[in-house]
Structures are given as C-alpha cells and as structure tokens.
Amino acid sequence: MSDRTMQKIAHYRLDKRLGTGGLGEVYKARDLRLERIVAIKFLRADFFNEPSERGLLEREARIAAGLSHPNIGTIYELGKKHHTSYIVMEYRRRGDTGRKNQTRSPGTRGFA
Numbered sequence: 064m065s066d067r068t069m070q071k072i073a074h075y076r077l078d079k080r081l082g083t084g085g086l087g088e089v090y091k092a093r094d095l096r097l098e099r100i101v102a103i104k105f106l107r108a109d110f111f112n113e114p115s116e117r118g119l120l121e122r123e124a125r126i127a128a129g130l131s132h133p134n135i136g137t138i139y140e141l142g143k144k145h146h147t148s149y150i151v152m153e154y155r156r157r158g159d160t161g162r163k164n165q166t167r168s169p170g171t172r173g174f175a
Contacts, residue, residue: 071095072144075103075151086110086119089152093155094139101139102155106148117148124150 068088068151069075079091087106092124094101110116128138136153143149 071105072147073142073151075101079122086116092151094151100154102136103126103154104150108147111146111148120148120150127152 066080067088068076068080069095075092076089077092081089081091082103083089087104087110089102089104092101092103093099104120106117106120110120120132124138124141127135136155137151138152140151141148142151
C-alpha cells in the first residue's frame with residue numbers, strides 16, 4: 064500500500080499513517096470543514112472491486128455506528144471516492160477512551 068500522507072480526499076487532509084492491516088490502512092486526518100482531527104480507515108485498493116470485501120468495511124461501519132461505548136469511536140461517515148472506500152471516525156489516541164477518571168481493565172485499548 065502506498066503512503067497517502069498529505070493527500071486530500073473529499074474535505075479531509077491525511078496527516079499521518081497510523082497503521083495497516085489485512086483490510087486496509089488507517090490515517091490521522093484533518094476535517095477541513097469542521098476543523099477537527101479524525102481517523103480514516105481505507106479499504107485496500109485491491110478489495111475495491113470485490114463486493115464481498117467492500118461489504119466488510121461497510122458492515123464494520125454500520126455495526127460501529129450502532130454502538131455506544133467508551134472504547135468504540137464514533138463513526139462520522141462512510142464514503143467512496145477515487146476508487147476506494149473509507150470510514151471516517153473519531154480519532155482516539157491509544158488508551159484514550161474519551162472519559163476522564165474512568166476505571167479500565169488491564170489490556171483495554173482505545174480505538175484509532
């Protein structure tokens with residue numbers, strides 16, 4: 064996968080690649096309309112033309128959007144542009160659950 068850092072997609076500027084995995088890659092980005100930091104998960108380019116693989120990302124977004132939990136980031140958008148699918152979500156630093164003074168069990172991690 065090529066590094067997309069500093070590219071723009073829709074109204075987001077990709078600032079830093081946070082990680083890659085089997086389904087795609089995640090970037091820290093700036094929402095230029097709302098002036099906030101977000102995370103964007105992109106589907107791997109070779110999966111874009113595979114409906115079953117593209118469906119995995121869409122299902123992930125729908126399921127996460129229907130949940131409300133301090134360890135799950137808020138989903139802002141599910142999009143397609145420039146031959147890729149992506150999820151825009153709340154940016155969380157590792158270990159940040161968005162709530163102060165919250166008790167967490169050992170091994171709990173934040174959502175990027």
